[in-house]
Amino acid sequence: MSTPKTADGPTVDGLTPDGPTVDRRAADGLTADGPTSDGPTVDRRAADGLTVDGPTADEQTAHGQRVDDLTDLTDLTVRENTAAATRQAAAAAIDAQGTDEAEWQEARLPDHLPRLVLPAGPVVVVAAHPDDEVLGFGGTIAALLQAGVEVHTVCLSDGEASHGPGTPSARARLAARRRAELSAALRELGELPDPVYAGLPDTALDRPEHESEARAIIGELLGAVGAALCVAPWEGDLHSDHEAAGRAARHAGRAGSTPVWSYPVWMWHWARPHDPRVPWHRAAVLPLPEPVTDRKKAALARFSSQLEPRGAGIAPVLPTAEIAHHTRAFETVIR
């Protein structure tokens, strides 16, 4: 896998600099106002729904005056503000400098977490964007295929917002490119059917109508292939699309009595070893033999739209420091 260097920022400890972190977040679909690296961060988050559900200061005042005498509505206001604060904190966590992979290596997760064995029956792997499944579970997909286990994938959005809003035709071109990259990446992992592409809108999977459609599509696939296991992005990943994909998979799995495992993606960026926001008691590892890790690296290298700088001085979505979290000799799931 070759990952291009970013055009900005100093190299620290031999790692390629991340570049402006907001750019990476924007490119993964968290923001929608274009690949600029400066300007008011909160505005960019608001553009994609990370903070738009929180009232502005003016709205809070007006709302508070209206409900002064109504205790239940005041409680509602408190809950709304708490939810807004939680989302602000999530956005801040993803904006912050990411955790160095060396710190995760020092934590020696495989020495402390239980090891899982591969399931024997068909496995359905869900992604919010075309690359999540490879980043979080690609090595295990390769190991499953090598063991003769059927693997099916469903990709909920085409990731068309990764380079900012753009024109409709630019978004369509990027969507087509990302589908082609995913198909090529999956072929590096082994022989499996083309993904089910749900074509739901990038950055809006958490809208109720899209989340319920995602749930129906996942449920249909689980039933059609007789899945023994569903694997999906983690609901606590602090990315609204990943969280919606995880919830949709959990509900679909529950309806069909299919167990669901979750894989983190952004968690490796914003969390640190022993982070209390991560349910470590439910985490487990899947060790990957070296040939499988090599296949995963080859698959990751196919995501050129995410690995290349998105313009002069604009960091790629997946700089070297981020990829480093996903080329370990094991993968981690939360059960």
Ligand SMILES: [Zn+2]
């Ligand atoms: Zn994603």
